[in-house]
Amino acid sequence: QVQLQESGPGLVKPSGTLSLTCAVSGGSISSSNWWSWVRQPPGKGLEWIGEIYHSGSTNYNPSLKSRVTISVDKSKNQFSLKLSSVTAADTAVYYCARAGGYCSSTSCWNWFDPWGQGTLVTVSS
């Protein structure tokens, strides 16, 4: 079955850029799925960050859109997240997840399954 694994620095300085990668195993990133990033500040709820399709098409949460870039590397079967100009408010566990569900020609209806184990990123000097 498909498994996802996040990796990247656990500590980022304020005003810096957070960079994470999600490696996909047991399946192809070029399948008919969107691939998402979700974050969870310590002790708080879940926030969707954005998603990418293997074609490179992306969608972002408007609240983060100006700072987020998601990219895909089909040769390595992985996708990545970059979040710029980080502050302490960006401290969170970051999860990658596959969007299950279906799409029409104009819209999609996706839930998230499976998820990676998550990685804690702390923004601090």
Next chain:
Amino acid sequence: EIVMTQSPATLSVSPGERATLSCRASQSVSSNLAWYQQKPGQAPRLLIYGASTRATGIPARFSGSGSGTEFTLTISSLQSEDFAVYYCQQYNNWPLYTFGQGTKLEIK
């Protein structure tokens, strides 16, 4: 943005009893709602999608109902492993997915 509101924030139930968790959407999401379970230190796990369809491997004691703006997750007979935080998520408003703030299910 569709705002998802879960209630109660914390629910105390004894093992073996029934638990009923609620999720309300600020506007209709049809049946495009999912439920997740999250245990401490773990990633969320998909329980229900399409408001009422159990995900693969999810026990039958978990059931979902509702449509439009009102949804319910019911756990019919609580087992010790069911005490966790539960989140609802709407996916009717692509490409902006939103989650509820969570309900913590604790042992009474």
